[in-house]
Amino acid sequence: MKGGVFAFALLSFVMAAVVGLFSMESEERTPSGIRIGAPDDSAGLVIHCIVGGSGFEAGKIASDYDPYVMKDCCAGTSEWAFGTNRLDVALMCPDAARRLVEKSSMFEIAGPAVLNSDVLVIRPGAVPKRIGIAHRRFYQERLVTEWFTSGCSVVPMLPASLPFAFERGVVDAVVVDVLKAFALSGERISVRRSGADVVTYVLVARKDFTASPVHRQFMERYERVVRELGDAENLARALEGYKAVRWTDREVEEWKRLNVRFVFPPKAGA
Incomplete structure (x- = not known):
């Protein structure tokens, strides 16, 4: 992999x-x-x-x-x-x-x-180990590390590559724009947690x-x-x-x- x-x-x-x-x-x-x-x-x-x-x-x-x-x-x-x-x-x-x-x-x-336009999409039934994020968007990396405290690796790539990587199984989850998230099959989770936008x-x-x-x-x-x-x-x-x-x-x-x-x-x- x-x-x-x-x-x-x-x-x-x-x-x-x-x-x-x-x-x-x-x-x-x-x-x-x-x-x-x-x-x-x-x-x-x-x-x-x-x-x-x-x-x-x-x-x-x-x-x-x-x-x-x-x-x-x-x-x-x-x-x-x-x-x-x-x-x-x-x-x-x-x-x-x-x-x-x-x-x-x-x-x-x-x-x-x-x-909150970024959405975490997780493959159905998967326990995320590799999570794709947009390159140079370090706030996304901080969010992922807050959600998954251990056992996960972050994979930065171009935003346009994220849906393809998700569909091909290169990553278990991705942080993508809400419009892209609607086109993916998986559990969609809001980035807004604990009431904080x-x-x-x-x-x-x-x-x-x-x-x-x-x-x-x-x-x-x-x-x-x-x-x-x-x-x-x-x-x-x-x-x-x-x-x-x-x-x-x-x-x-x-x-x-x-x-x-x-x-x-x-x-x-x-």
């Missing part, structure tokens, strides 16, 4: 190179408005709605927004995009955001954006952007979208437009059980 883990580590490296090439190609385009870094998972739903893909009132088409899809916020190319002023604002995991603000005083964390995404912005007039407009729109997504019907409709998946009451109730929530971060400087 060690060979299998090594193979997946190698696969993750190759995929990282491919994603990096794709990202660099995308970054060469000329932006036409506010440049927003958006994950391709549940957190990206907020940005999808902001730029006009929601189908409800808060998400009317906004031509002044220029979204940039980040396949992995912890990848070097995503952090580089911010560092070279190619993004104005983005949703990033806490670890990636912390690395960014530690490297440069040009950026700041506005506050939490998504809570886990911040899985934060809103990060360039300080010069937060001082601009368009920042206030963006934040007002952001707040309206978050409020609208708090309604189950709006959430289901927005997800259908975002990922082309139709949700039933069962999926909505599972979302609630897992305590996944979008929250509005405080305005910078407020």
